[in-house]
Amino acid sequence: xxxxxxxxxxxxxxxxxxPSRGPRPSLSIAAIADATVRIADxxxxxxxxxxxxxxxxxxxxxxLYRYVAGKAQLLAVTIEAAVGEPPVLTGAxxxxxxxxxxxxxxxxxxxxxxxxxxxxxDRAMGPREVAWIECPVAVLAEAGLAGPQQMDAVLLLCAHVxxxxxxxMSGTQPWTPGNGAGSLHERLAQRNGDYAAVLGATxxxxxxxxxxxxxxxxxxxxxxxxxxxxxxx
Amino acid sequence: xxxxxxxxxxxxxxxxxxPSRGPRPSLSIAAIADATVRIADxxxxxxxxxxxxxxxxxxxxxxLYRYVAGKAQLLAVTIEAAVGEPPVLTGAxxxxxxxxxxxxxxxxxxxxxxxxxxxxxDRAMGPREVAWIECPVAVLAEAGLAGPQQMDAVLLLCAHVxxxxxxxMSGTQPWTPGNGAGSLHERLAQRNGDYAAVLGATxxxxxxxxxxxxxxxxxxxxxxxxxxxxxxx
DNA sequence: GCGGTACTGTGTCCAGCGGAAACCGTATCG
DNA sequence: CGATACGGTTTCCGCTGGACACAGTACCGC
Numbered sequence: 224x225x226x227x228x229x230x231x232x233x234x235x236x237x238x239x240x241x242p243s244r245g246p247r248p249s250l251s252i253a254a255i256a257d258a259t260v261r262i263a264d265x266x267x268x269x270x271x272x273x274x275x276x277x278x279x280x281x282x283x284x285x286x287l288y289r290y291v292a293g294k295a296q297l298l299a300v301t302i303e304a305a306v307g308e309p310p311v312l313t314g315a316x317x318x319x320x321x322x323x324x325x326x327x328x329x330x331x332x333x334x335x336x337x338x339x340x341x342x343x344x345d346r347a348m349g350p351r352e353v354a355w356i357e358c359p360v361a362v363l364a365e366a367g368l369a370g371p372q373q374m375d376a377v378l379l380l381c382a383h384v385x386x387x388x389x390x391x392m393s394g395t396q397p398w399t400p401g402n403g404a405g406s407l408h409e410r411l412a413q414r415n416g417d418y419a420a421v422l423g424a425t426x427x428x429x430x431x432x433x434x435x436x437x438x439x440x441x442x443x444x445x446x447x448x449x450x451x452x453x454x455x456x
Numbered sequence: 457x458x459x460x461x462x463x464x465x466x467x468x469x470x471x472x473x474x475p476s477r478g479p480r481p482s483l484s485i486a487a488i489a490d491a492t493v494r495i496a497d498x499x500x501x502x503x504x505x506x507x508x509x510x511x512x513x514x515x516x517x518x519x520l521y522r523y524v525a526g527k528a529q530l531l532a533v534t535i536e537a538a539v540g541e542p543p544v545l546t547g548a549x550x551x552x553x554x555x556x557x558x559x560x561x562x563x564x565x566x567x568x569x570x571x572x573x574x575x576x577x578d579r580a581m582g583p584r585e586v587a588w589i590e591c592p593v594a595v596l597a598e599a600g601l602a603g604p605q606q607m608d609a610v611l612l613l614c615a616h617v618x619x620x621x622x623x624x625m626s627g628t629q630p631w632t633p634g635n636g637a638g639s640l641h642e643r644l645a646q647r648n649g650d651y652a653a654v655l656g657a658t659x660x661x662x663x664x665x666x667x668x669x670x671x672x673x674x675x676x677x678x679x680x681x682x683x684x685x686x687x688x689x
Numbered sequence: 690g691c692g693g694t695a696c697t698g699t700g701t702c703c704a705g706c707g708g709a710a711a712c713c714g715t716a717t718c719g
Numbered sequence: 720c721g722a723t724a725c726g727g728t729t730t731c732c733g734c735t736g737g738a739c740a741c742a743g744t745a746c747c748g749c
Contacts (some may be wrong), residue, residue, distance in 0.1 A: 236643045245696025246744040272735065285737085286698050294736065343573070344622050347640060353651055361653035370660040373653070375667030379674070382619035383612060389577050390611070407580060410469045418586055420594035420606070427603040434608030441612070441678035448677060478725025479715045505706065518708085519727050527707065690749100697744075706735070715726080 228347050230292050231299045235349040248289070250280060255290055256304035259297060260335065263305075268337035273297070302342060303349030305335045309358055317366035317450065318443055321380070324359045325439055329384050339385040367451035376446060383442060387435040461580050463525050464532045468582040481522070483513060488523055489537035492530060493568065496538075501570035506530070535575060536582030538568045542591055550599035550683065551676055554613070557592045558672055562617050572618040600684035609679060616675060620668040 234252070258279045263271050273294065277284035291297045310327045314320035332338045348356075356377060363373040408425075411418045430437070472485070491512045496504050506527065510517035524530045543560045547553035565571045581589075589610060596606040641658075644651045663670070 232640050232643065236640070242696070244694070244746055246698085246746095248697065250697095273737085274735080283699055285700085288737075289697060340576070343576075350647075353644065353654060357651055357654050360657050364653050364656060370657050371662040372667070372670055373657040374662055375670045376674070378619060378623070378667060379616060379671045382615045385619075386611060386615035407465050407469070410465065411586065418590055420597050421586060421590050423597060424593050424603050424606040429604040429607055434605070434611060437605055437608045438612045441609070441675065441682070444681060445674035445678040449674070475725070477717055477723075479717095479727085481726065483726095506708085507705080515726095516728055518729080521708075522726060692747105692749090694747080695745090697742100699740105699742080701738105701740085703738080704736095707733095709732080710730085712729075713727090716724090718723080719721095 227292070227295065231296050231347040234291070234296055235299060235303060235347065250282065250286070250290060252290055252300055253304070254280065255287060255297070256300045259301040260305045263301065263337045263341075264335055268341055271298075271301075298341060299347060299349065302338065302346075303351055305338055306349075306352050306355055307331060309351060309354040312358060312362065317362050318447070320362045321359055321443065321446075322439065324362070325380055325384060328355065328381070329388065329435070332384060332388055336388075339388045343385070363446075363450075368446070368449060372449065376442075379442060380439075383435075383438045387433040387438065390433040460525075460528065464529050464580040467524070467529055468532060468536060468580065483515065483519070483523060485523055485533055486537070487513065488520060488530070489533045492534040493538045496534065496570045496574075497568055501574055504531075504534075531574065532580060532582065535571065535579075536584055538571055539582075539585050539588055540564060542584060542587040545591060545595065550595050551680070553595045554592055554676065554679075555672065557595070558613055558617060561588065561614070562621065562668070565617060565621050569621075572621045576618070596679075596683075601679070601682060605682065609675075612675060613672075616668075616671045620666040620671065623666040 239252070255276065259271055259276050262275055262279060273284040273287055276297070277287055280287075287297070291300065310324065312320040312323050314323045342352075356374075359377045359380065360373045363376055364370075368376065408422075411422055467485070488509065492504055492509050495508055495512060506517040506520055509530070510520055513520075520530070524533065543557065545553040545556050547556045575585075589607075592610045592613065593606045596609055597603075601609065641655075644655055
């Protein structure tokens with residue numbers, strides 16, 4: 224596994240070398256990643272298989288293994304291709320800049336609805352993905368937040384974006400405890416007495432963004448008191 | 457799919473009926489769920505397959521389909537079995553009670569490290585899982601938080617628990633951009649100039665809980681200003 | 690110019706996965 | 720005492736990620 228991670232890192236961060244001995248490669252990492260992004264965008268991450276990517280490129284699936292060592296690497300380069308170039312933040316204070324960054328991240332993930340679930344856990348990140356993290360960390364560092372807490376806060380923001388997005392996309396409705404079948408709501412109501420709070424909280428209707436704005440403002444308010452640089456607006 | 461969700465809900469919420477016509481069932485939903493929990497605890501969620509669960513119970517994998525309609529149902533009952541009974545909160549104010557609840561959730565998820573990744577997305581939840589949600593929603597309702605925002609806040613807390621836990625468990629080290637191979641850190645340092653903020657934020661060392669306490673206090677502070685009932689301590 | 694050699698893409702094969710369908714033994718009800 | 724409903728097994732299928740041997744191609748040193 225250590226070797227495996229090393230290979231991914233080499234592929235993402237290393238300078239591509241051109242061995243000029245055999246026949247010209249008909250594919251490239253970029254082409255493979257693009258094709259995979261298209262498939263994931265269209266039919267979801269679970270539809271991404273070596274087979275589908277290969278036939279989208281007009282080759283056999285085994286040909287892909289000349290470029291990527293396995294599906295983990297395929298996913299890594301695909302993510303790196305999908306995250307795109309990191310933004311340039313134009314806001315005035317740290318707060319508006321963080322808000323701007325979070326909104327852009329959310330928009331980007333909305334364009335590739337499989338990205339939230341693909342970027343969970345400890346992975347080997349690529350240059351552009353790290354650059355996306357670099358943005359808000361630099362902002363918070365400049366704002367005076369303590370070192371390790373800069374990363375903590377950014378990861379918290381990422382988690383919030385991911386959480387509200389997955390809830391938004393998996394169902395068309397804002398979250399109630401397991402929609403897709405409204406019958407669960409009936410079950411809850413049937414057991415009168417229990418689950419009164421959940422019923423009350425969902426009866427009035429949650430916002431269509433699944434608490435995105437609410438949580439964002441809440442986190443920013445929480446950061447406000449921890450930043451030594453004064454108010455960010 | 458609607459039927460599928462309906463079946464899961466029926467299995468989780470319906471009263472078990474005893475058809476007494478054929479031979480006695482040698483298994484039960486509870487036994488199957490327990491076996492699956494053991495497998496997931498030992499070897500992770502990705503090691504859970506019909507085959508493994510079946511042979512752990514001493515039957516053929518197809519026998520399981522007499523009890524659960526598919527793997528989705530198997531996972532649903534397994535989650536419901538693993539979450540356990542919801543806690544009884546003993547704290548004084550709303551803040552300490554929410555803190556207590558979040559800590560208990562985290563401890564429970566630590567005992568079953570696969571639960572964070574198993575409980576993502578829109579699922580049909582079981583009675584005990586909804587009861588876990590009911591706890592903090594009731595606390596926030598009593599504290600005076602507006603209806604829909606109660607659920608928003610609880611889901612935000614869940615996301616934070618999940619996020620810090622997955623980061624904690626996937627690697628032994630607190631998160632740096634893709635550890636498991638420290639070589640990435642070298643790559644970052646190699647490109648002097650770029651990634652200065654990320655390097656600075658991770659150089660000083662992040663806390664071993666991956667920002668768990670930090671994020672929790674931050675969220676609670678953010679809730680403080682939105683609760684009409686005054687300070688919660 | 691020419692062989693050796695490195696490289697690309699293909700074909701074949703495998704274990705494992707979730708699941709459908711047919712089949713047979715068993716226990717209960719009319 | 721059948722008829723019937725139910726439980727568990729067997730067999731089969733398509734799909735997945737991946738190992739491996741093989742054929743064709745282009746370059747390098749001689």
